[in-house]
Each structure stands twice: as C-alpha cells, then as structure tokens.
Amino acid sequence: MDPLSPASWSLSESAGVFALCALTITVLGIWITRVVDQLADRTGLGEAVAGAVLLGASTSAGGAVLSVTAAWKGHPELAVSNALGGIAVQTLFLVVADLAYRRANLEHAAASVPNMLQNALLITLLGLILLTPKLPDVSLWGIHPVTPILLGLYIYGIHLVRGARLYPMWKPSVTRETREDTPDEISAMPSLPRLWITFLLLLIGLGFAGWVLAPTANNIAVKTGLSQTAVGVLLTAVSTSIPELVTSIAAVRRGALTLAVGGIIGGNAFDTLFTAASDIAYRPGSIYHTMTADVILWVSLTLVMSSILMMGLIRRQEQGPGSIGWESVTIMVLYFLGVLLLLADMNG
Numbered sequence: 001m002d003p004l005s006p007a008s009w010s011l012s013e014s015a016g017v018f019a020l021c022a023l024t025i026t027v028l029g030i031w032i033t034r035v036v037d038q039l040a041d042r043t044g045l046g047e048a049v050a051g052a053v054l055l056g057a058s059t060s061a062g063g064a065v066l067s068v069t070a071a072w073k074g075h076p077e078l079a080v081s082n083a084l085g086g087i088a089v090q091t092l093f094l095v096v097a098d099l100a101y102r103r104a105n106l107e108h109a110a111a112s113v114p115n116m117l118q119n120a121l122l123i124t125l126l127g128l129i130l131l132t133p134k135l136p137d138v139s140l141w142g143i144h145p146v147t148p149i150l151l152g153l154y155i156y157g158i159h160l161v162r163g164a165r166l167y168p169m170w171k172p173s174v175t176r177e178t179r180e181d182t183p184d185e186i187s188a189m190p191s192l193p194r195l196w197i198t199f200l201l202l203l204i205g206l207g208f209a210g211w212v213l214a215p216t217a218n219n220i221a222v223k224t225g226l227s228q229t230a231v232g233v234l235l236t237a238v239s240t241s242i243p244e245l246v247t248s249i250a251a252v253r254r255g256a257l258t259l260a261v262g263g264i265i266g267g268n269a270f271d272t273l274f275t276a277a278s279d280i281a282y283r284p285g286s287i288y289h290t291m292t293a294d295v296i297l298w299v300s301l302t303l304v305m306s307s308i309l310m311m312g313l314i315r316r317q318e319q320g321p322g323s324i325g326w327e328s329v330t331i332m333v334l335y336f337l338g339v340l341l342l343l344a345d346m347n348g
Helices: 011-043 047-059 061-072 076-100 113-134 146-166 192-224 228-240 242-254 257-281 293-315 326-347
Strands: none
Touching (some): 011 047, 011 192, 011 242, 011 257, 047 192, 047 257, 076 113, 076 242, 076 326, 113 146, 113 257, 113 293, 192 228, 228 326, 293 326
16 A cells, blocks of 8 residues: 555554644744735735735635545545634634733724624625525536635625725724724835745645645544544644634734734635535535535534624624633634534534
C-alpha cells in the first residue's frame, strides 16, 4: 500500500498530520491578518469589506478545499458538516475575541452598518440552506438550482455591504468606546503589488493545508468509529476555523476591531458557499438532500446563534459579565449545548 496514502496511515500518524496541518493554518492565519489589514487601507476597501471578502475567503481556504475534496470523493456528510459546523465555531470564536478586548463589549466597540448587513446576509444564506432539503430533489448536471442562487445572493450581499460603507443611510451612535475604521499611514506599508503577491501565496498555503486535511480527517473518522458529522463539526471545522480565531484576536490586538468582527461574520457568510461548491463537486446529485438530522440541527443552532449576534450588534451593551455581553454568553452556551446534543446522539 502507498505510504503516502492517508488510508495506509495509523491513527497516531493521521493525528500527527492533522495537528501539523492545523499548526500550518494557524501560522499562515496570523501572517495574513496583517496583510489584509494593510490591503484594506491601501485599496480603500475598508476593514468590513476586506474582512468579509479577503480575510473571510483566505482564512476559509483550508475549509473550502476540505469540503470540496470530501464531496468529490463521495463523502457528502463530512463536506456539509465541515462547512456548516465551521460557521458555528467561528461565531463562538467571536466571543473569544470579545474576551480579548477588555475595554468594552466587542459588539459595542465595533458597531457598524456593514457588519450588521453582513450578518443579515449570513442569516439569509443559512435559512436558504435549511430550506433546500425540503425542496424537490432535482439537479441539472448534478447541481441543485439553489446553488447558483446562493452564489448570486452572496455577490449581491457583498455589493450591498460595500454600498453601506460608502453611502450609509444611518450610523450607530458614537460613544467613548466606539472604535471607527480609520486607515493607518500608507507610506509605512509595503507596496500594493507586494501585498497582493504575499496574500496570494498565503492563500495557496492555507488551501494546500486544507487539501491534506480532508483525507486525514476521513481516516480519523474511519479508525475511531466517529460519524463524519462528528468529525466535521468537532475536528475539521475547528481546525480549519483556527485562522478565524487567530486573525480575530490579532486584529483586536492591532486595534482593527471592525476587521475582527467583519472577518468572522464575513467569513461565516463566505463559508455558506462551501455548501454550494460541494454541491458542484458532488456528482451523484444534490448534496443538500444528503444532509443528516445532526447537520440540520447544527444549521438551526447556527441560525439562532447568528440571530442573537445580530441582537448584540444592534443593542450594543457597553459592559457585561466579564467584559462580554449577555449575547456572547448565550452564544457560548448554545454552542456547547450543540456539542452535547451531538455527542449524546452518537452515544445513543
């Protein structure tokens, strides 16, 4: 048997490769945060849009490759659970970033119309994914009609987010703890071509790590007897979401609070496209109709978590328990409740 094939690896070897990939994703994720923050200022996109498109896409590269590869190889459960489980854990990571910012609640300090609009886009995309398994199981060239709709909605949503930044119809009240998106000194930054080249190289590195992670995760599922949903939600979704945790905390440390929140929420909206891309890669038919009850439960839970985050962004509680708001506490409780339900279902 080929020693380079993950199927020939022992559980310990698979775990070692898994950990190495997760470490690679972490290191590249820290590096790419600085690059995207500088690109936001250099290009004039602003932190919210750059966080949604550039940071969201780049930190999601590993997860995107993993989901598409899993779908192509006939593992739709792993593909979908990784894509949608990642959104839940990244929403939880926003609570961790909130804890890292000690002055006030992150939802208060980073309040912006683009971030709220991105969250509304995320809720819309998740709702559409949750609806699709109840629609007729039809496909054209193996692609369900909802897939191009998801892609079109995302593009239109990003257009609205950019418009909300350039021509806002209303603004949140500015308080002493509000941190607005103000560009840094551009003269001290690398040139724009150099920033783009660095960004693309880091993007390729993150994608390669996700490509290696896919068969490794499936091998762990086989050798441990865990379901692919459990591996997708508890292992691959967490490991491929590490860049979001690292980049959000790094952005908070840099004072780029809008980038921190925009990177998480925008990355979550981008992650819904994993499902669309996986549907294209999954040749037997509609991947939405392979969604298990556990996956549907997780999407529903993520939808509730995202709605509560929206309430926090609108309410803007300045201080709460331990410097985080009650919305963040609720999101944390909901996530771990979902993990307990998933584990209970496995044991049952």
